[in-house]
Amino acid sequence: MKDETPMPFGKHAALLVRERQPFNAGPPPELLRRAFVTPEELFFVRNHGTVPEVDPAGYRLAVGGMVGRPLSLSLDDLRDRFPSVSLVATLQCAGNRRTELMAIEPIPKEAPWDTEAISNAHWTGVPMRAVLEAAEVEEGARHVAFDGLDDVERQQRHFGFGGSIPLEKALGPEVLLAYEMNGAPLPPTHGFPLRVVTPGYIGARSVKWLSRITLQAEPSDNYFQAHAYKLFPPQVRAETADWERGLMLGELSITAVICRPQAGETLPAGQVLVQGYALAGGGRRVERVDLSTDGGATWITAELVDEYHRWAWRFWEARLELAPGAHQIAVRAWDSAANTQPEDARKIWNFKGYMNNSWHRVEVHVEPSER
Amino acid sequence: MKDETPMPFGKHAALLVRERQPFNAGPPPELLRRAFVTPEELFFVRNHGTVPEVDPAGYRLAVGGMVGRPLSLSLDDLRDRFPSVSLVATLQCAGNRRTELMAIEPIPKEAPWDTEAISNAHWTGVPMRAVLEAAEVEEGARHVAFDGLDDVERQQRHFGFGGSIPLEKALGPEVLLAYEMNGAPLPPTHGFPLRVVTPGYIGARSVKWLSRITLQAEPSDNYFQAHAYKLFPPQVRAETADWERGLMLGELSITAVICRPQAGETLPAGQVLVQGYALAGGGRRVERVDLSTDGGATWITAELVDEYHRWAWRFWEARLELAPGAHQIAVRAWDSAANTQPEDARKIWNFKGYMNNSWHRVEVHVEPSER
Numbered sequence: 001m002k003d004e005t006p007m008p009f010g011k012h013a014a015l016l017v018r019e020r021q022p023f024n025a026g027p028p029p030e031l032l033r034r035a036f037v038t039p040e041e042l043f044f045v046r047n048h049g050t051v052p053e054v055d056p057a058g059y060r061l062a063v064g065g066m067v068g069r070p071l072s073l074s075l076d077d078l079r080d081r082f083p084s085v086s087l088v089a090t091l092q093c094a095g096n097r098r099t100e101l102m103a104i105e106p107i108p109k110e111a112p113w114d115t116e117a118i119s120n121a122h123w124t125g126v127p128m129r130a131v132l133e134a135a136e137v138e139e140g141a142r143h144v145a146f147d148g149l150d151d152v153e154r155q156q157r158h159f160g161f162g163g164s165i166p167l168e169k170a171l172g173p174e175v176l177l178a179y180e181m182n183g184a185p186l187p188p189t190h191g192f193p194l195r196v197v198t199p200g201y202i203g204a205r206s207v208k209w210l211s212r213i214t215l216q217a218e219p220s221d222n223y224f225q226a227h228a229y230k231l232f233p234p235q236v237r238a239e240t241a242d243w244e245r246g247l248m249l250g251e252l253s254i255t256a257v258i259c260r261p262q263a264g265e266t267l268p269a270g271q272v273l274v275q276g277y278a279l280a281g282g283g284r285r286v287e288r289v290d291l292s293t294d295g296g297a298t299w300i301t302a303e304l305v306d307e308y309h310r311w312a313w314r315f316w317e318a319r320l321e322l323a324p325g326a327h328q329i330a331v332r333a334w335d336s337a338a339n340t341q342p343e344d345a346r347k348i349w350n351f352k353g354y355m356n357n358s359w360h361r362v363e364v365h366v367e368p369s370e371r
Numbered sequence: 372m373k374d375e376t377p378m379p380f381g382k383h384a385a386l387l388v389r390e391r392q393p394f395n396a397g398p399p400p401e402l403l404r405r406a407f408v409t410p411e412e413l414f415f416v417r418n419h420g421t422v423p424e425v426d427p428a429g430y431r432l433a434v435g436g437m438v439g440r441p442l443s444l445s446l447d448d449l450r451d452r453f454p455s456v457s458l459v460a461t462l463q464c465a466g467n468r469r470t471e472l473m474a475i476e477p478i479p480k481e482a483p484w485d486t487e488a489i490s491n492a493h494w495t496g497v498p499m500r501a502v503l504e505a506a507e508v509e510e511g512a513r514h515v516a517f518d519g520l521d522d523v524e525r526q527q528r529h530f531g532f533g534g535s536i537p538l539e540k541a542l543g544p545e546v547l548l549a550y551e552m553n554g555a556p557l558p559p560t561h562g563f564p565l566r567v568v569t570p571g572y573i574g575a576r577s578v579k580w581l582s583r584i585t586l587q588a589e590p591s592d593n594y595f596q597a598h599a600y601k602l603f604p605p606q607v608r609a610e611t612a613d614w615e616r617g618l619m620l621g622e623l624s625i626t627a628v629i630c631r632p633q634a635g636e637t638l639p640a641g642q643v644l645v646q647g648y649a650l651a652g653g654g655r656r657v658e659r660v661d662l663s664t665d666g667g668a669t670w671i672t673a674e675l676v677d678e679y680h681r682w683a684w685r686f687w688e689a690r691l692e693l694a695p696g697a698h699q700i701a702v703r704a705w706d707s708a709a710n711t712q713p714e715d716a717r718k719i720w721n722f723k724g725y726m727n728n729s730w731h732r733v734e735v736h737v738e739p740s741e742r
Contacts, residue, residue: 281710336621337621343718
């Protein structure tokens, strides 16, 4: 029976809801892979707290910390006093593909994302660099911290979601203070009226409902920078973690996912069309996508489709000849630094369930051909 | 019996010589791991042709192509008219660890590097950016091509070794026109009087005996950019390669190597000190080094030693408790983009033998303890 609960925030009825409160959801693979630029109603939603209602007239962005000229900017200021740029950029949650890690060992209290915590949009806004230049960043500033207007509760405290990126990254032309998504004002659940877009980084660094930018010597001490979104070795558990020592996530690693066929599908005999997405981090290119149906003993190269955009995912496809019977299709991508993906999710398991970029595998069954 | 042939170019007698003509050699692991900055007599040598004798008085560097102001610079010009900077940077050949790939399937006509085609030095020279600014790079230039004064023969033609890097990379503060190595003038075999140092990239992009810099819209058409130093999928062989389609190597991928103990060593009972190096590409950090003695089922985290330098390798060490008997020690590293290394060299095999960054493994035997 179909779940008749209406989908909030004008989202598509087919979204896979991973959590209702806060709302976390993403599109099923076949819809995700349908359009290079994800329509807003399909764009995945990752919330950690409330979706704040912000009055655009009263909204001000504060820029402070290690700056010579602290700023308080209205939306009109941002539109009138600064340049506007547009780019296509993919956002991916660090927890995308967590369910594969959960199948190895439970990961409590984390959103059970399958392969849908990723989407691609056309963003318009002010280059972060322009605002930082106007604020006259002081010598010694190394990180740019962001605070959101949402209300998150962690460790018995209430605060806005936050995080930071290195100043060097923030000065790149690709980092935006975005007020439009796919040609329309940001929808409430995607950060209205203003959000950070940090292409090439984990989605958590693209802070929504942005209230404050702080220039500082060290990374943000917000819970979601100093505590969550850290990668630990497989042997570490929540109880034994030294939170100072985890890898503070920033740039994304190389990944690839099969969207079609789907796991468990039964396919007619003949050529099988395999389609998916791949994403490289930090402005590196997806250079190649490999498919194997024999556990990596042999590979075939998929075709990259659609235009290349530096900060966007890459769609790919291939046609495989599969004999009748059971098959596992595995995919891996390579980036322009010749990095490729680890083979086995078990060997990169981590207790927070981040950055699972192991080979994505789909089991299918091919029917006997009619003779 | 010891090989009594004297080592050329003032190099250390213990160097592992992989080819005599042209001279290609590197230090054994225990010497390589001894000093964070590799002494010149141990620094690995990768030559594709002659070692030219350059008269420094008559030497000129030409800068041309898509520039508003072509330049011809003497060594005095470079020292007097431009800033001088120093940095520590590691160079690694794309063919490092090729022997592990050769053990899977032969790779003819390529240098059989074990783990020694890597070294770290203190470089001094002019930031490439300063020279490019003086030459007034024109709109539309995207790549910076380099040509060397050596004499290389390939496909019945003689030419200087060459290659290129993207203009965006060349403008980074870390890319040097180096005239000093470890505080002394460049030795002849390392590029006297001037070489490129492109930290974070494969060694081939640090062209020695530099004669010419050309600004252009496309990558270099030199053999070593357009043909060699491309990464192909495992299923491709030299005979079937479409040379237009290989991944043109640039940034290095993440790697780690065990220098001590060495393969086949018999160790006394008790704690075993394991030491090695790790290197991340493109300015990413080595964030973590993991060791396993059970094929990756469990891991322990090694300690990173020495100071962090952005463009240098990272030395690491760990003490393992090993029971008497045979063991395989495996290592893998993680970079700041959460990229890690592939597990199995067989699955990344390529017919030119490049970029083997699979887990490095060393088999050792631990003696029974005395009771």
